Amino acid sequence: MFVISRGVFCAYSDSMSSVIVIGAGLAGLVCARKLAAFGVEVRVFEKSRSFGGRCASRRFEGAVIDSGAQYFSIKHAFVREEIQNLLGPALCEITLPVFDEQMQVVPGAQRYYHADGNNRLGKALADGLQIELEHPVTEIKRTDGGILVDGAACDAVVVTSPWSQTAALFGFETPSIYDACLTAAFSYDGPPSGPGQFVYGLMGSDALAWSACENAKTGRVPDSMTVMIAQASPDFSVANFDTSPETWGPELREMLEMRWEIDPARFRSQFTHRWKFSRRSAPAVGLDQLPAGCFVAGDSVCESRVEAVWQSGAAVADSVIEWLGSTQG
Numbered sequence: 001m002f003v004i005s006r007g008v009f010c011a012y013s014d015s016m017s018s019v020i021v022i023g024a025g026l027a028g029l030v031c032a033r034k035l036a037a038f039g040v041e042v043r044v045f046e047k048s049r050s051f052g053g054r055c056a057s058r059r060f061e062g063a064v065i066d067s068g069a070q071y072f073s074i075k076h077a078f079v080r081e082e083i084q085n086l087l088g089p090a091l092c093e094i095t096l097p098v099f100d101e102q103m104q105v106v107p108g109a110q111r112y113y114h115a116d117g118n119n120r121l122g123k124a125l126a127d128g129l130q131i132e133l134e135h136p137v138t139e140i141k142r143t144d145g146g147i148l149v150d151g152a153a154c155d156a157v158v159v160t161s162p163w164s165q166t167a168a169l170f171g172f173e174t175p176s177i178y179d180a181c182l183t184a185a186f187s188y189d190g191p192p193s194g195p196g197q198f199v200y201g202l203m204g205s206d207a208l209a210w211s212a213c214e215n216a217k218t219g220r221v222p223d224s225m226t227v228m229i230a231q232a233s234p235d236f237s238v239a240n241f242d243t244s245p246e247t248w249g250p251e252l253r254e255m256l257e258m259r260w261e262i263d264p265a266r267f268r269s270q271f272t273h274r275w276k277f278s279r280r281s282a283p284a285v286g287l288d289q290l291p292a293g294c295f296v297a298g299d300s301v302c303e304s305r306v307e308a309v310w311q312s313g314a315a316v317a318d319s320v321i322e323w324l325g326s327t328q329g
Helices: 026-037 077-090 119-126 163-169 234-240 245-260 306-328
Strands: 002-005 018-022 041-045 057-060 063-066 091-094 111-114 130-133 140-143 146-149 152-154 156-159 178-189 201-203 208-213 225-232 267-280 294-296
Touching: 018 026, 018 146, 018 152, 026 041, 026 119, 026 156, 026 306, 063 225, 077 091, 077 111, 077 119, 077 306, 111 119, 146 156, 156 306, 178 234, 178 245, 208 245, 225 234, 225 245, 234 245, 245 267, 294 306
Parallel strands: 018 041, 018 156, 041 130, 156 294
Antiparallel strands: 002 130, 057 063, 091 111, 140 146, 146 152, 178 225, 178 267, 201 208, 208 225
């Protein structure tokens, strides 16, 4: 277990309350930062070694690729202001369009990314917070004196993990509310060709639900190569989730090369990832069973989008502050 505590948050409060946030994805980190700014003592428990949840990035063949959230919108004023202040010049816009399967431009909000990888959004949010990495929470108990999270006492707890995992912590089962997603990255010799010269992403209605050219993110991919991202449909992902990438990877690659007019002879290598909880597809069942002082944020209660979970984390922080005030009054 690693404990990370960086910086000092400006805090104000008449009395110190303590809150444990489970999950260092965007919702949990936004919530924790806002609670800390109100003078609450906050600890964040994260089961993995990194921040940002599904805002995942990695190095691949000398490039930086986003293997999770491909981009994010910032339509709401307060989210835009917070992200701009947080990232500064590292906030970049994708200028190439997204097309549908009929090669028509998909209208919508502007699409943004972090210059050094979208996982840096989580790292920026984590600054100044006390975070325990590699701490998978196994038990939450409500007691007369407060709440125990794996034996650690707090006045309130915020859980941001996928809903089935959250429900299990409180001792009840619930149907899955997420689609799975098989994701692959493919590298090719030479700069983008075909649609990759003027298109960022293509939406599909078949097994290849989404594909994109990472070269559209300036500075991410060397000029001498092309990196493509492929994300499978829910049906394809479920059918192949437990099979080897050696089986489903080439299938996605063949579809991608045909759609983007890429010569298979240019292929270099691939990277694959399985997302079991990729995108929420149904509302959570059982939220009314949560004990007093226990809150849920993230895409258990909102859409699986960066901006939506950001708003969720901020809104839940407000609810926690209000609840703490009522109990202390």
